[in-house]
Amino acid sequence: MAPLLVAVVASRPVAAHVDYVTEGGGSGPSVADFLVTVLSDPLNLALLAAGSAGVTVATFGWLRYGDHLMDVTVTRRTLRSYQPYLGWLLRLAVGLPLMGAGFGGYFFSPVVSVEARLVQVTLAFLLLFGLGTRLAALAGILTYLSGLATHFPTLLLSSEYLAGFFGILVVGPGQPSADLLLRRLMLTDGTIMSRFRDVTTVSDLLSRLGIEKSAAPLLIRVFLGLNFAYLGVTEKWLDPGRALQVVEKYDLTAVAPISPEMWVFGAGLGELAVGLLILSGTFTRSAAGAGFLILTTTLFGLPDDPVLAHVTLFGLTSALLITGSGPFALDRTVVPALRARVGRTPVDAGGESTPTAD
Template sequence: MHSDRKRHVVSGLLAGLVVAARPVEAHVDYVTEEGGDSPTVVEFLTAVLSDPLHLLLLGGGGVGVAVATAGWLRYGDHLQDVTVIRRTLRSYQPYLGWLLRLAIGLPLMGAGFGGYFFSPAVPVEARLVQITLAFLLLFGFATRLAAAAGLVTYAVGLTTHFPTLLLASEYVAGFLGILVVGPGQPSADLLLRRVVLTDGTFMSRFRETTTVSDLLTRAGVGKSAAPLLIRVFLGFNFAFLGVTEKWLTPGRALQVVDKYDLTAVLPVAPEMWVFGAGLGELAVGLCILTGTFTRSAAGAGFLILTTTLFGLPDDPVLAHVTLFGLTSALLITGSGPVALDRSLIPTLRARFGHSPSTDPEVTTPAD
């Protein structure tokens, strides 16, 4: 009786997930069309997990990842190349605001002129709003206010286009990052700020005006919170896409494999291709979300996006610019606060016999 009840609960949850994911046609929707036979989730997973070769590949891949992780924990921080790369990436911090503005402003401008609302899967005209926000972000004028307005615009849209608009949840990460980091340099806001702070200028009389930055500071929200905010929503986006568009709605993803003859690149069954792609996105998403090997996970995410860019020639590149920018931002910042890179991973490194780094700048050696 207990077993039957448990089976019914699991089946109900799975069915609920499928129903929720059904409107989410995700990024594969950009390069495929509706129609044709589509396997159910059970049929898809059975095709993958009932094949001994697939289980062998998955097991071998898991062992490979475990060995690589153990090697990285033990020896990664001793590589001078890694130390130099981290130090150089951290030196790009002054341009983080600019990077985030470009990553959000460019695709938002494209969405406005393209006639869709954040995601190509939501064909709703909001040209004036999106282009205005994009212009302010790209120019770096009233940057934090524009980011706050962007968050509100997205939230309003999500209420009427849920869950489809979750495809573009990376915009939330970008808007929050900009809100916390600010415009960076170069930007119109920085130019005006310097004029305001210079004695004798006309604008210096507005020096005591309260800004969004002042309000955030009073609330105890500093720039150091940006990596955490970016990680939460970017990690969710990767994991969400991996599960919903690959595992829970495999039909369209199988069309992608067939359309681009991906089995000729890696000779495995199409179902294994789709399952592996979803597993990769899920793993990257969870690592980013939890702050586990953050820079490595962000680099893997960037590699996945680059592979998509060159492997799917008719995929709308502009729709992925935000993801490119946000993964690049995490390469610069690392994990930030509230991350396993700062708690569990150092403990694991010690257990693997790793000696502390002699580089005083390596504050998050795990990522």
């Protein structure tokens, strides 16, 4: 249902963490030479023009007809019904790869070899069990930032962890979780835990600051969108030599008969487009679905890519499929205005007007 799925095809398997599947060093074209090679080829320009036209037509069609399909309405309603499990989803998406990082001997990213097993495994256990969830998420943010200070910019490869940690901090543990059990014990008269009912929690502090659960999609979008855009630009466009190694290693030109340079340029363009759409909250669910498709094709296309390192990205894109854009998104302003210009106001299955556009 995404209007930019057409563009995703051009960014298939090469859209991965290049540093995870290639060796450092080696010669390659400069950024300027790489861009000149891509943009001076008439065939590449024709492919880019055709892709742009396809995305434009798909976007117009989505604006005009997308919200009038009952299948779309039912899909959105079903995804929204998963909200009670959002906290659980985020905990799994962050806790599982964090546990793997701890036992694997690396610090968040497989290319940062720092022994922090005790810290990472402890945080992962608390998140997976849902015990002291918000405190664990806050500790995770501080741990990541402390590592980033000494491993910048390499650790930016795993900046999606910040999206996960902030999402958990705002959403909370969800259900099922140990925290929810303890909370119910506190709220039930006659229990031992009810004596701690008036203890101030992290949730109480966030509420006093005006930070509600509805802010979670915004926080996830910001860090996830920046991560996609950063990977697309820095790993593909600004380091074409390493990206070209991926094309050669997996013989990707046999999958699509285009030049290796166009493969790399298309991969970077796809990730950049997805990142900017998520960051700005434009067709958020569609962009998240496109990101999920990129990750899936990477999973099946690159057999030695560390799957565990991408679990957080899978979970975060899935979370946006559930929540949609959240506040401060073009889905709430520009997109409805565009839809109003190209078609009538959509009607939900229950007969009520539906302004959502993501």
